[in-house]
Amino acid sequence: MKRVAIEFSYDGTDFFGYQRQNDVRTVQGELEKALERVFKTSIQTYAAGRTDTGVHASGQVASFDIPSERLSELDIRNAINANLPRDIYVKKAWFVHENFNPRYEAKKRIYHYFILNSKSNDIFLRRYTWWFPYKLNVEAMREAATYLVGEHDFTAFSKRGEDDTNPIRTISALRILRLKKDLILIRVEGISYLRGMVRSLVANLIKVGTNQWKPEHILEVLESKDRSKSAGLAPAHGLFLYKVLF
Amino acid sequence: MKRVAIEFSYDGTDFFGYQRQNDVRTVQGELEKALERVFKTSIQTYAAGRTDTGVHASGQVASFDIPSERLSELDIRNAINANLPRDIYVKKAWFVHENFNPRYEAKKRIYHYFILNSKSNDIFLRRYTWWFPYKLNVEAMREAATYLVGEHDFTAFSKRGEDDTNPIRTISALRILRLKKDLILIRVEGISYLRGMVRSLVANLIKVGTNQWKPEHILEVLESKDRSKSAGLAPAHGLFLYKVLF
Numbered sequence: 001m002k003r004v005a006i007e008f009s010y011d012g013t014d015f016f017g018y019q020r021q022n023d024v025r026t027v028q029g030e031l032e033k034a035l036e037r038v039f040k041t042s043i044q045t046y047a048a049g050r051t052d053t054g055v056h057a058s059g060q061v062a063s064f065d066i067p068s069e070r071l072s073e074l075d076i077r078n079a080i081n082a083n084l085p086r087d088i089y090v091k092k093a094w095f096v097h098e099n100f101n102p103r104y105e106a107k108k109r110i111y112h113y114f115i116l117n118s119k120s121n122d123i124f125l126r127r128y129t130w131w132f133p134y135k136l137n138v139e140a141m142r143e144a145a146t147y148l149v150g151e152h153d154f155t156a157f158s159k160r161g162e163d164d165t166n167p168i169r170t171i172s173a174l175r176i177l178r179l180k181k182d183l184i185l186i187r188v189e190g191i192s193y194l195r196g197m198v199r200s201l202v203a204n205l206i207k208v209g210t211n212q213w214k215p216e217h218i219l220e221v222l223e224s225k226d227r228s229k230s231a232g233l234a235p236a237h238g239l240f241l242y243k244v245l246f
Numbered sequence: 247m248k249r250v251a252i253e254f255s256y257d258g259t260d261f262f263g264y265q266r267q268n269d270v271r272t273v274q275g276e277l278e279k280a281l282e283r284v285f286k287t288s289i290q291t292y293a294a295g296r297t298d299t300g301v302h303a304s305g306q307v308a309s310f311d312i313p314s315e316r317l318s319e320l321d322i323r324n325a326i327n328a329n330l331p332r333d334i335y336v337k338k339a340w341f342v343h344e345n346f347n348p349r350y351e352a353k354k355r356i357y358h359y360f361i362l363n364s365k366s367n368d369i370f371l372r373r374y375t376w377w378f379p380y381k382l383n384v385e386a387m388r389e390a391a392t393y394l395v396g397e398h399d400f401t402a403f404s405k406r407g408e409d410d411t412n413p414i415r416t417i418s419a420l421r422i423l424r425l426k427k428d429l430i431l432i433r434v435e436g437i438s439y440l441r442g443m444v445r446s447l448v449a450n451l452i453k454v455g456t457n458q459w460k461p462e463h464i465l466e467v468l469e470s471k472d473r474s475k476s477a478g479l480a481p482a483h484g485l486f487l488y489k490v491l492f
Contacts, residue, residue: 009369009370010369011369011370011372058370081367086369086372087372088369089367089369091366120337121327121335122255123256123332123334123335124255124257124302124374126257126332128370
Protein backbone atom coordinates (compact mmCIF):
# COMPACT_ATOMS: atom_id res chain seq x y z
CA MET A 1 0.00 0.00 0.00
CA LYS A 2 1.34 3.40 -0.99
CA ARG A 3 -0.31 6.82 -0.74
CA VAL A 4 -0.26 8.90 -3.91
CA ALA A 5 -1.19 12.55 -4.55
CA ILE A 6 -2.19 13.86 -7.96
CA GLU A 7 -2.54 17.36 -9.34
CA PHE A 8 -5.22 17.36 -12.02
CA SER A 9 -7.35 19.61 -14.19
CA TYR A 10 -10.92 19.26 -15.35
CA ASP A 11 -13.39 21.11 -17.50
CA GLY A 12 -16.40 21.39 -15.19
CA THR A 13 -18.92 22.00 -18.00
CA ASP A 14 -20.18 18.45 -18.31
CA PHE A 15 -20.04 17.37 -14.65
CA PHE A 16 -22.56 17.64 -11.85
CA GLY A 17 -19.86 19.04 -9.60
CA TYR A 18 -16.89 17.40 -7.97
CA GLN A 19 -18.33 15.14 -5.31
CA ARG A 20 -19.36 11.57 -6.12
CA GLN A 21 -23.13 11.04 -6.35
CA ASN A 22 -25.15 8.13 -7.58
CA ASP A 23 -26.52 8.27 -11.13
CA VAL A 24 -24.85 11.51 -12.24
CA ARG A 25 -21.49 12.24 -13.82
CA THR A 26 -19.12 13.82 -11.29
CA VAL A 27 -15.37 14.46 -11.32
CA GLN A 28 -14.71 12.28 -8.28
CA GLY A 29 -16.89 9.53 -9.75
CA GLU A 30 -14.99 9.52 -13.08
CA LEU A 31 -11.63 9.67 -11.30
CA GLU A 32 -12.48 6.72 -9.04
CA LYS A 33 -13.77 4.73 -12.03
CA ALA A 34 -10.43 5.29 -13.77
CA LEU A 35 -8.52 4.27 -10.62
CA GLU A 36 -10.60 1.10 -10.35
CA ARG A 37 -9.76 0.21 -13.96
CA VAL A 38 -6.04 0.78 -13.36
CA PHE A 39 -5.71 -0.95 -9.97
CA LYS A 40 -8.52 -3.55 -10.25
CA THR A 41 -9.92 -2.56 -6.87
CA SER A 42 -12.21 0.15 -5.56
CA ILE A 43 -10.21 3.22 -4.44
CA GLN A 44 -11.48 6.10 -2.32
CA THR A 45 -10.06 9.57 -3.03
CA TYR A 46 -9.76 12.74 -0.90
CA ALA A 47 -9.61 16.14 -2.58
CA ALA A 48 -8.37 19.56 -1.51
CA GLY A 49 -11.65 21.23 -2.46
CA ARG A 50 -15.08 20.21 -3.68
CA THR A 51 -15.97 22.44 -6.60
CA ASP A 52 -19.62 23.12 -7.49
CA THR A 53 -21.35 22.13 -10.71
CA GLY A 54 -19.81 23.89 -13.70
CA VAL A 55 -16.68 25.05 -11.86
CA HIS A 56 -13.33 24.07 -13.43
CA ALA A 57 -9.96 23.21 -11.96
CA SER A 58 -6.51 23.58 -13.38
CA GLY A 59 -4.77 22.49 -10.17
CA GLN A 60 -7.07 20.35 -8.03
CA VAL A 61 -5.22 17.92 -5.73
CA ALA A 62 -6.43 14.53 -4.50
CA SER A 63 -4.83 11.66 -2.61
CA PHE A 64 -5.55 7.92 -2.43
CA ASP A 65 -3.90 4.61 -1.57
CA ILE A 66 -2.80 2.18 -4.25
CA PRO A 67 -2.13 -1.53 -3.80
CA SER A 68 0.83 -1.58 -6.20
CA GLU A 69 4.41 -1.10 -5.06
CA ARG A 70 5.99 -1.35 -8.50
CA LEU A 71 4.68 1.58 -10.48
CA SER A 72 6.68 4.82 -10.76
CA GLU A 73 5.07 8.24 -10.31
CA LEU A 74 5.10 8.75 -14.07
CA ASP A 75 3.62 5.26 -14.70
CA ILE A 76 0.78 6.09 -12.31
CA ARG A 77 0.07 9.41 -14.01
CA ASN A 78 0.06 7.84 -17.47
CA ALA A 79 -2.06 4.85 -16.46
CA ILE A 80 -4.73 7.04 -14.89
CA ASN A 81 -4.77 9.42 -17.88
CA ALA A 82 -5.21 6.48 -20.25
CA ASN A 83 -8.41 5.62 -18.36
CA LEU A 84 -9.88 9.09 -17.84
CA PRO A 85 -12.39 10.85 -20.11
CA ARG A 86 -11.15 13.76 -22.22
CA ASP A 87 -12.29 16.42 -19.75
CA ILE A 88 -10.10 15.30 -16.83
CA TYR A 89 -6.30 15.18 -17.01
CA VAL A 90 -3.66 14.32 -14.41
CA LYS A 91 -0.70 16.69 -14.69
CA LYS A 92 1.46 15.12 -12.00
CA ALA A 93 1.47 12.19 -9.54
CA TRP A 94 3.81 11.86 -6.59
CA PHE A 95 4.21 9.69 -3.49
CA VAL A 96 3.22 11.23 -0.16
CA HIS A 97 3.44 10.18 3.48
CA GLU A 98 0.85 7.70 4.66
CA ASN A 99 -1.30 10.27 6.50
CA PHE A 100 -1.34 12.91 3.76
CA ASN A 101 -4.81 14.36 3.14
CA PRO A 102 -4.95 17.39 0.84
CA ARG A 103 -8.10 18.69 2.50
CA TYR A 104 -6.37 19.19 5.85
CA GLU A 105 -2.84 19.91 4.67
CA ALA A 106 -3.60 22.61 2.09
CA LYS A 107 -1.96 25.87 3.20
CA LYS A 108 -3.48 27.96 0.44
CA ARG A 109 -6.18 27.60 -2.21
CA ILE A 110 -6.04 30.01 -5.15
CA TYR A 111 -9.13 30.58 -7.30
CA HIS A 112 -9.22 32.39 -10.64
CA TYR A 113 -12.36 33.96 -12.06
CA PHE A 114 -12.33 35.10 -15.70
CA ILE A 115 -14.59 37.82 -17.10
CA LEU A 116 -14.80 38.55 -20.82
CA ASN A 117 -15.53 42.27 -20.67
CA SER A 118 -16.29 42.96 -24.30
CA LYS A 119 -19.33 44.09 -26.28
CA SER A 120 -18.80 41.21 -28.66
CA ASN A 121 -18.90 37.62 -27.41
CA ASP A 122 -16.05 35.20 -28.09
CA ILE A 123 -17.63 31.76 -28.40
CA PHE A 124 -14.28 30.01 -28.01
CA LEU A 125 -14.12 31.36 -24.45
CA ARG A 126 -17.79 30.77 -23.64
CA ARG A 127 -17.15 27.67 -21.51
CA TYR A 128 -14.42 29.33 -19.43
CA THR A 129 -15.31 33.00 -18.94
CA TRP A 130 -18.31 35.02 -17.82
CA TRP A 131 -19.26 37.25 -20.74
CA PHE A 132 -20.12 40.59 -19.16
CA PRO A 133 -20.64 43.17 -21.93
CA TYR A 134 -21.07 46.32 -19.80
CA LYS A 135 -18.29 48.74 -18.89
CA LEU A 136 -16.49 47.90 -15.63
CA ASN A 137 -14.66 50.35 -13.40
CA VAL A 138 -11.73 48.15 -12.42
CA GLU A 139 -10.20 50.84 -10.18
CA ALA A 140 -13.37 50.95 -8.06
CA MET A 141 -13.42 47.14 -7.89
CA ARG A 142 -9.83 47.15 -6.63
CA GLU A 143 -10.75 49.66 -3.93
CA ALA A 144 -13.72 47.49 -2.86
CA ALA A 145 -11.46 44.43 -2.78
CA THR A 146 -9.31 46.01 -0.07
CA TYR A 147 -12.26 45.76 2.37
CA LEU A 148 -12.47 42.00 1.85
CA VAL A 149 -8.85 41.07 2.45
CA GLY A 150 -8.09 39.76 5.94
CA GLU A 151 -9.95 37.69 8.53
CA HIS A 152 -13.72 38.31 8.52
CA ASP A 153 -17.10 36.74 9.09
CA PHE A 154 -18.08 36.07 5.45
CA THR A 155 -21.71 34.99 6.12
CA ALA A 156 -23.00 37.66 3.69
CA PHE A 157 -20.91 36.06 0.91
CA SER A 158 -21.96 32.45 1.43
CA LYS A 159 -24.68 30.13 0.19
CA ARG A 160 -27.61 29.21 2.36
CA GLY A 161 -27.42 25.89 4.20
CA GLU A 162 -24.02 26.44 5.75
CA ASP A 163 -25.26 27.79 9.04
CA ASP A 164 -23.47 25.09 11.03
CA THR A 165 -20.10 26.15 9.64
CA ASN A 166 -17.82 28.65 11.32
CA PRO A 167 -18.20 31.67 8.98
CA ILE A 168 -14.81 33.19 9.78
CA ARG A 169 -12.40 32.95 6.86
CA THR A 170 -9.18 34.67 5.85
CA ILE A 171 -8.55 36.09 2.39
CA SER A 172 -4.85 36.72 2.04
CA ALA A 173 -4.99 38.39 -1.37
CA LEU A 174 -7.66 39.56 -3.81
CA ARG A 175 -6.34 40.99 -7.03
CA ILE A 176 -8.16 42.23 -10.13
CA LEU A 177 -6.01 42.11 -13.24
CA ARG A 178 -6.68 43.17 -16.81
CA LEU A 179 -4.94 40.36 -18.73
CA LYS A 180 -5.85 41.82 -22.10
CA LYS A 181 -7.99 44.76 -23.13
CA ASP A 182 -11.17 42.74 -22.65
CA LEU A 183 -10.18 39.91 -20.31
CA ILE A 184 -10.32 40.45 -16.55
CA LEU A 185 -8.96 38.00 -13.99
CA ILE A 186 -10.09 38.09 -10.38
CA ARG A 187 -7.58 36.13 -8.32
CA VAL A 188 -8.48 35.11 -4.77
CA GLU A 189 -6.05 33.56 -2.31
CA GLY A 190 -7.17 32.05 0.98
CA ILE A 191 -6.81 29.00 3.17
CA SER A 192 -10.41 27.88 2.84
CA TYR A 193 -13.78 29.31 1.80
CA LEU A 194 -17.47 29.08 2.57
CA ARG A 195 -19.58 27.44 -0.12
CA GLY A 196 -20.19 29.74 -3.08
CA MET A 197 -17.94 32.38 -1.50
CA VAL A 198 -15.68 33.17 -4.47
CA ARG A 199 -18.62 33.46 -6.88
CA SER A 200 -20.37 35.70 -4.35
CA LEU A 201 -17.30 37.94 -3.98
CA VAL A 202 -17.18 38.28 -7.78
CA ALA A 203 -20.90 39.15 -8.05
CA ASN A 204 -20.53 41.80 -5.35
CA LEU A 205 -17.42 43.29 -6.95
CA ILE A 206 -19.33 43.54 -10.23
CA LYS A 207 -21.94 45.72 -8.48
CA VAL A 208 -19.09 48.11 -7.72
CA GLY A 209 -17.59 47.76 -11.20
CA THR A 210 -20.85 48.89 -12.82
CA ASN A 211 -21.04 51.84 -10.38
CA GLN A 212 -24.33 50.56 -8.90
CA TRP A 213 -22.51 50.49 -5.55
CA LYS A 214 -19.74 52.65 -4.16
CA PRO A 215 -16.63 50.68 -3.13
CA GLU A 216 -17.36 51.31 0.59
CA HIS A 217 -20.73 49.60 0.20
CA ILE A 218 -18.87 46.27 0.14
CA LEU A 219 -17.81 46.93 3.73
CA GLU A 220 -21.46 47.47 4.72
CA VAL A 221 -22.44 44.16 3.11
CA LEU A 222 -19.57 42.38 4.87
CA GLU A 223 -20.43 43.84 8.27
CA SER A 224 -24.15 43.11 7.87
CA LYS A 225 -23.46 39.33 7.91
CA ASP A 226 -26.73 39.21 5.99
CA ARG A 227 -27.00 37.29 2.71
CA SER A 228 -30.00 39.34 1.60
CA LYS A 229 -27.77 42.44 1.40
CA SER A 230 -25.43 40.62 -0.96
CA ALA A 231 -25.46 40.44 -4.76
CA GLY A 232 -25.89 36.70 -5.29
CA LEU A 233 -23.50 34.48 -7.22
CA ALA A 234 -21.54 34.99 -10.43
CA PRO A 235 -21.97 32.10 -12.93
CA ALA A 236 -20.01 28.93 -12.19
CA HIS A 237 -18.34 28.64 -15.62
CA GLY A 238 -15.94 31.58 -15.06
CA LEU A 239 -14.41 29.97 -11.96
CA PHE A 240 -11.26 27.81 -11.73
CA LEU A 241 -9.65 26.18 -8.73
CA TYR A 242 -6.27 27.32 -9.99
CA LYS A 243 -3.76 25.97 -7.49
CA VAL A 244 -3.48 24.36 -4.06
CA LEU A 245 -0.34 25.03 -2.04
CA PHE A 246 0.94 22.79 0.75
CA MET B 247 -35.79 42.80 -50.29
CA LYS B 248 -32.30 43.64 -49.11
CA ARG B 249 -29.12 41.57 -49.29
CA VAL B 250 -27.18 41.24 -46.06
CA ALA B 251 -23.72 39.82 -45.33
CA ILE B 252 -22.69 38.55 -41.91
CA GLU B 253 -19.32 37.69 -40.42
CA PHE B 254 -19.76 34.94 -37.85
CA SER B 255 -17.90 32.47 -35.69
CA TYR B 256 -18.74 28.93 -34.69
CA ASP B 257 -17.30 26.17 -32.58
CA GLY B 258 -17.32 23.23 -35.00
CA THR B 259 -17.14 20.56 -32.27
CA ASP B 260 -20.84 19.75 -32.15
CA PHE B 261 -21.73 20.15 -35.84
CA PHE B 262 -21.69 17.72 -38.73
CA GLY B 263 -19.87 20.29 -40.81
CA TYR B 264 -21.04 23.50 -42.38
CA GLN B 265 -23.36 22.47 -45.18
CA ARG B 266 -27.07 21.88 -44.53
CA GLN B 267 -28.07 18.20 -44.46
CA ASN B 268 -31.27 16.51 -43.43
CA ASP B 269 -31.45 15.01 -39.93
CA VAL B 270 -28.06 16.22 -38.65
CA ARG B 271 -26.99 19.40 -36.91
CA THR B 272 -25.02 21.63 -39.28
CA VAL B 273 -23.91 25.27 -39.07
CA GLN B 274 -25.85 26.31 -42.16
CA GLY B 275 -28.92 24.46 -40.88
CA GLU B 276 -28.84 26.22 -37.49
CA LEU B 277 -28.18 29.60 -39.12
CA GLU B 278 -31.11 29.21 -41.51
CA LYS B 279 -33.38 28.10 -38.65
CA ALA B 280 -32.47 31.27 -36.76
CA LEU B 281 -33.11 33.41 -39.86
CA GLU B 282 -36.49 31.77 -40.34
CA ARG B 283 -37.43 32.59 -36.72
CA VAL B 284 -36.37 36.23 -37.16
CA PHE B 285 -37.90 36.89 -40.59
CA LYS B 286 -40.84 34.43 -40.52
CA THR B 287 -39.89 33.03 -43.91
CA SER B 288 -37.45 30.46 -45.21
CA ILE B 289 -34.12 32.09 -46.14
CA GLN B 290 -31.33 30.54 -48.22
CA THR B 291 -27.74 31.47 -47.31
CA TYR B 292 -24.48 31.43 -49.30
CA ALA B 293 -21.16 31.08 -47.51
CA ALA B 294 -17.56 31.91 -48.41
CA GLY B 295 -16.35 28.41 -47.54
CA ARG B 296 -17.85 25.10 -46.47
CA THR B 297 -15.88 23.82 -43.53
CA ASP B 298 -15.71 20.09 -42.76
CA THR B 299 -17.05 18.37 -39.66
CA GLY B 300 -15.23 19.58 -36.53
CA VAL B 301 -13.59 22.59 -38.21
CA HIS B 302 -14.20 25.97 -36.52
CA ALA B 303 -14.58 29.49 -37.90
CA SER B 304 -13.80 32.81 -36.33
CA GLY B 305 -14.55 34.79 -39.50
CA GLN B 306 -16.88 32.86 -41.81
CA VAL B 307 -18.96 35.09 -44.13
CA ALA B 308 -22.42 34.37 -45.52
CA SER B 309 -25.00 36.40 -47.44
CA PHE B 310 -28.78 36.18 -47.79
CA ASP B 311 -31.81 38.27 -48.70
CA ILE B 312 -34.19 39.57 -46.06
CA PRO B 313 -37.77 40.75 -46.61
CA SER B 314 -37.53 43.60 -44.09
CA GLU B 315 -36.55 47.14 -45.09
CA ARG B 316 -36.73 48.62 -41.59
CA LEU B 317 -34.07 46.84 -39.56
CA SER B 318 -30.62 48.40 -39.08
CA GLU B 319 -27.43 46.39 -39.47
CA LEU B 320 -27.08 46.21 -35.68
CA ASP B 321 -30.74 45.16 -35.25
CA ILE B 322 -30.18 42.33 -37.73
CA ARG B 323 -27.05 41.15 -35.93
CA ASN B 324 -28.76 41.20 -32.54
CA ALA B 325 -31.97 39.54 -33.74
CA ILE B 326 -30.05 36.66 -35.35
CA ASN B 327 -27.83 36.21 -32.27
CA ALA B 328 -30.89 36.05 -30.02
CA ASN B 329 -32.07 33.06 -32.08
CA LEU B 330 -28.79 31.18 -32.54
CA PRO B 331 -27.47 28.38 -30.32
CA ARG B 332 -24.53 29.16 -28.04
CA ASP B 333 -21.93 27.78 -30.45
CA ILE B 334 -22.62 30.20 -33.33
CA TYR B 335 -22.27 33.97 -32.99
CA VAL B 336 -22.68 36.78 -35.51
CA LYS B 337 -19.96 39.40 -35.04
CA LYS B 338 -21.14 41.85 -37.69
CA ALA B 339 -23.93 42.32 -40.23
CA TRP B 340 -23.86 44.79 -43.10
CA PHE B 341 -25.83 45.58 -46.27
CA VAL B 342 -24.27 44.51 -49.57
CA HIS B 343 -25.13 45.00 -53.23
CA GLU B 344 -27.89 42.79 -54.62
CA ASN B 345 -25.53 40.40 -56.44
CA PHE B 346 -23.04 39.92 -53.61
CA ASN B 347 -22.07 36.28 -53.09
CA PRO B 348 -19.17 35.66 -50.68
CA ARG B 349 -18.22 32.45 -52.42
CA TYR B 350 -17.36 34.21 -55.66
CA GLU B 351 -16.23 37.56 -54.33
CA ALA B 352 -13.76 36.36 -51.69
CA LYS B 353 -10.27 37.60 -52.63
CA LYS B 354 -8.51 35.74 -49.85
CA ARG B 355 -9.33 33.02 -47.32
CA ILE B 356 -7.05 32.74 -44.29
CA TYR B 357 -6.96 29.53 -42.26
CA HIS B 358 -5.31 29.08 -38.86
CA TYR B 359 -4.21 25.71 -37.51
CA PHE B 360 -3.22 25.46 -33.82
CA ILE B 361 -0.87 22.82 -32.43
CA LEU B 362 -0.32 22.40 -28.69
CA ASN B 363 3.27 21.20 -28.75
CA SER B 364 3.72 20.24 -25.12
CA LYS B 365 4.37 17.02 -23.23
CA SER B 366 1.48 17.84 -20.93
CA ASN B 367 -2.03 18.24 -22.31
CA ASP B 368 -4.11 21.36 -21.63
CA ILE B 369 -7.72 20.22 -21.48
CA PHE B 370 -9.03 23.77 -21.81
CA LEU B 371 -7.51 23.88 -25.31
CA ARG B 372 -8.53 20.34 -26.27
CA ARG B 373 -11.44 21.44 -28.50
CA TYR B 374 -9.35 24.01 -30.40
CA THR B 375 -5.82 22.67 -30.79
CA TRP B 376 -4.16 19.48 -31.96
CA TRP B 377 -2.18 18.16 -29.00
CA PHE B 378 1.08 16.93 -30.49
CA PRO B 379 3.44 15.97 -27.64
CA TYR B 380 6.60 15.20 -29.69
CA LYS B 381 9.39 17.69 -30.39
CA LEU B 382 8.93 19.70 -33.59
CA ASN B 383 11.68 21.27 -35.66
CA VAL B 384 9.92 24.49 -36.60
CA GLU B 385 12.86 25.74 -38.67
CA ALA B 386 12.66 22.66 -40.92
CA MET B 387 8.88 23.10 -41.23
CA ARG B 388 9.41 26.71 -42.34
CA GLU B 389 11.88 25.57 -45.00
CA ALA B 390 9.40 22.94 -46.26
CA ALA B 391 6.65 25.57 -46.36
CA THR B 392 8.61 27.61 -48.92
CA TYR B 393 8.09 24.80 -51.48
CA LEU B 394 4.32 25.06 -51.10
CA VAL B 395 3.89 28.79 -51.60
CA GLY B 396 2.81 29.83 -55.10
CA GLU B 397 0.63 28.34 -57.83
CA HIS B 398 0.77 24.55 -57.95
CA ASP B 399 -1.18 21.40 -58.72
CA PHE B 400 -2.13 20.39 -55.15
CA THR B 401 -3.63 16.96 -55.99
CA ALA B 402 -1.26 15.26 -53.53
CA PHE B 403 -2.68 17.42 -50.74
CA SER B 404 -6.38 16.87 -51.41
CA LYS B 405 -9.08 14.43 -50.36
CA ARG B 406 -10.28 11.72 -52.68
CA GLY B 407 -13.47 12.41 -54.66
CA GLU B 408 -12.41 15.77 -56.00
CA ASP B 409 -11.11 14.48 -59.30
CA ASP B 410 -13.48 16.67 -61.31
CA THR B 411 -12.04 19.83 -59.74
CA ASN B 412 -9.20 21.81 -61.25
CA PRO B 413 -6.36 20.97 -58.83
CA ILE B 414 -4.39 24.16 -59.45
CA ARG B 415 -4.44 26.47 -56.42
CA THR B 416 -2.36 29.41 -55.23
CA ILE B 417 -1.02 29.73 -51.71
CA SER B 418 0.06 33.31 -51.19
CA ALA B 419 1.56 32.83 -47.71
CA LEU B 420 2.28 29.94 -45.36
CA ARG B 421 3.73 30.96 -42.03
CA ILE B 422 4.60 28.88 -38.96
CA LEU B 423 4.62 30.93 -35.77
CA ARG B 424 5.45 29.99 -32.20
CA LEU B 425 2.82 32.02 -30.31
CA LYS B 426 4.01 30.80 -26.93
CA LYS B 427 6.61 28.27 -25.89
CA ASP B 428 4.21 25.38 -26.57
CA LEU B 429 1.62 26.82 -28.97
CA ILE B 430 2.30 26.74 -32.71
CA LEU B 431 0.15 28.50 -35.30
CA ILE B 432 0.24 27.48 -38.96
CA ARG B 433 -1.30 30.30 -40.98
CA VAL B 434 -2.29 29.67 -44.60
CA GLU B 435 -3.41 32.36 -47.01
CA GLY B 436 -4.91 31.57 -50.38
CA ILE B 437 -7.80 32.40 -52.67
CA SER B 438 -9.38 28.96 -52.52
CA TYR B 439 -8.43 25.41 -51.57
CA LEU B 440 -9.08 21.81 -52.50
CA ARG B 441 -11.09 19.82 -49.95
CA GLY B 442 -9.01 18.82 -46.93
CA MET B 443 -6.05 20.75 -48.34
CA VAL B 444 -5.11 22.79 -45.24
CA ARG B 445 -5.28 19.76 -42.95
CA SER B 446 -3.19 17.81 -45.47
CA LEU B 447 -0.56 20.58 -45.63
CA VAL B 448 -0.36 20.53 -41.82
CA ALA B 449 0.02 16.73 -41.65
CA ASN B 450 2.80 16.84 -44.25
CA LEU B 451 4.61 19.68 -42.48
CA ILE B 452 4.47 17.64 -39.26
CA LYS B 453 6.37 14.83 -41.04
CA VAL B 454 9.14 17.36 -41.60
CA GLY B 455 8.84 18.78 -38.08
CA THR B 456 9.48 15.35 -36.55
CA ASN B 457 12.48 14.85 -38.88
CA GLN B 458 10.84 11.82 -40.53
CA TRP B 459 11.15 13.75 -43.80
CA LYS B 460 13.70 16.25 -45.02
CA PRO B 461 12.19 19.63 -45.99
CA GLU B 462 12.88 18.95 -49.70
CA HIS B 463 10.72 15.83 -49.53
CA ILE B 464 7.65 18.10 -49.49
CA LEU B 465 8.60 19.18 -53.03
CA GLU B 466 8.70 15.53 -54.15
CA VAL B 467 5.23 14.95 -52.70
CA LEU B 468 3.90 18.08 -54.40
CA GLU B 469 5.39 17.15 -57.78
CA SER B 470 4.18 13.54 -57.56
CA LYS B 471 0.51 14.72 -57.70
CA ASP B 472 -0.10 11.43 -55.92
CA ARG B 473 -2.17 11.29 -52.72
CA SER B 474 -0.56 8.01 -51.68
CA LYS B 475 2.78 9.83 -51.26
CA SER B 476 1.18 12.29 -48.87
CA ALA B 477 0.84 12.15 -45.08
CA GLY B 478 -2.95 12.19 -44.73
CA LEU B 479 -4.91 14.79 -42.77
CA ALA B 480 -4.29 16.54 -39.46
CA PRO B 481 -7.31 16.40 -37.09
CA ALA B 482 -10.17 18.78 -37.86
CA HIS B 483 -10.38 20.35 -34.40
CA GLY B 484 -7.14 22.37 -34.76
CA LEU B 485 -8.43 24.20 -37.83
CA PHE B 486 -10.16 27.60 -38.01
CA LEU B 487 -11.45 29.52 -41.00
CA TYR B 488 -9.94 32.68 -39.57
CA LYS B 489 -10.86 35.43 -42.01
CA VAL B 490 -12.28 36.04 -45.48
CA LEU B 491 -11.12 39.14 -47.33
CA PHE B 492 -13.07 40.78 -50.17
